[in-house]
Amino acid sequence: MAAEVPGKSQESAKTDGIAARLARQITGDVLFDPFSRGRYATDASFYQIMPAGVVVPRTMDEALRVLAIARDEGLKVTPRGGGTSQCGQTVNDGLVVDLSKHLTRMLSLDVDNRTCVVEPGIVLDDLNRQLRKHGLSFPVDVSTASRATIGGMAGNNSCGGRSLRYGTMRDNTLSMEAALADGTLAHYGEVSRDLSDVDAGNGARALFRDMLDLGAREADEIAARFPKVQRRVGGYNLDALVPRNAPNNMAHLLVGSEGTLAFTTKVELKLWPVIRNKALGICHFGSFYQAMDAAQHLVKLKPIAVELVDRTMLALGRDIAMFRPIISTAIKGDPDAVLVVEFAEEDQADNLARLKQLGELMGDLGFGWSNDKRKWGGVVEITQPALQSGIADFRAAGLNVMMSMKQAGKPVSLSRTARCRCRISPTTPRA
Incomplete structure (x- = not known):
């Protein structure tokens, strides 16, 4: 039995051990000091929750390594982008993984087909600056575009002021690559109902089968209960699973899930021509x-x-x-x-x-x-x-x-249900 350090609690010793393990296995920042944790204890919302620690991975491989360590240590994981959430989605008492510093690249661009693949930490304005040279843009124009990341926008199914024309984040997400809580990394995109186009070796076919079966079984209930509005951005997109005369897109279940279902590693986006006149x-x-x-x-x-x-x-x-x-x-x-x-x-x-x-x-x-x-x-x-x-x-x-309002009636951002919505827990079920 290891000797207990005088004056140090068992919980504190465990936290120090996790921090040391993370520091040995990744080259990015491992921040477990009170000041750093305090900086990540809030976002643009009213909520304040002190995380156990913060990690800023330099590569996606490092981010997945952090996810594995958190799973092994029994810690929740909260992926974080620009912290622009007004409902507390980016704060939690587990391990915060900040993707906004290093995981910010556009990985590929197809100008002819108007698509690109990006890392989740890329900021919307930075992406559009790169796209503008090719006469293209990503038009989900949230008001926080100077700091909102694509991963965060996918997490809450952002809309922006021009959703009348371009739709929501869901409408403009073609596919995603993401890791489940158990570490399974898979591609989420369009699939046929029989899943004949899904690689059986990627570990996702059984999950996709369960989800499509759920959509078929509950199709009538979904049709009856889901509001038929253009900007429906609350809750899981279960309507993405129902049978239709077109392929189902499994990425659309992840969009809007607030990081509770999987840890996003790549996002493939639909692009549009730059607006010339208005x-x-x-x-x-x-x-x-x-x-x-x-x-x-x-x-x-x-x-x-x-x-x-x-x-x-x-x-x-x-x-x-x-x-x-x-x-x-x-x-x-x-x-x-x-x-x-x-x-x-x-x-x-x-x-x-x-x-x-x-x-x-x-x-x-x-x-x-x-x-x-x-x-x-x-x-x-x-x-x-x-x-x-x-x-x-x-x-x-x-x-x-x-x-800037100085009166007592100054608005405050909060949601009673949002405090712990953004997490991947080691005990999260696969479906």
């Missing part, structure tokens, strides 16, 4: 309710995005020097809310025509600049690229703008 219509409303109600009509013009900005956001923006000129140009009067409607067709003449139709539609809905408050409103047209970019910057800074 036009914005800033639809003004004297009533927040009227703005929300009007959205269902405005989307019939097939805009690329419709985003709400309310009175509070506008007031805070006016108090920030860099946004004050943008708001004074784009906003007329004192609206209770505005809808930013974006058109981005290839031909700018099409965008201008739709902008005109937007103004006509607002009139048909009964809005006018001279009306009383309930039906006051109209459209401010924004066609200058510089002003469009300024509005996009204001939208991207939305969280920071809201955090």
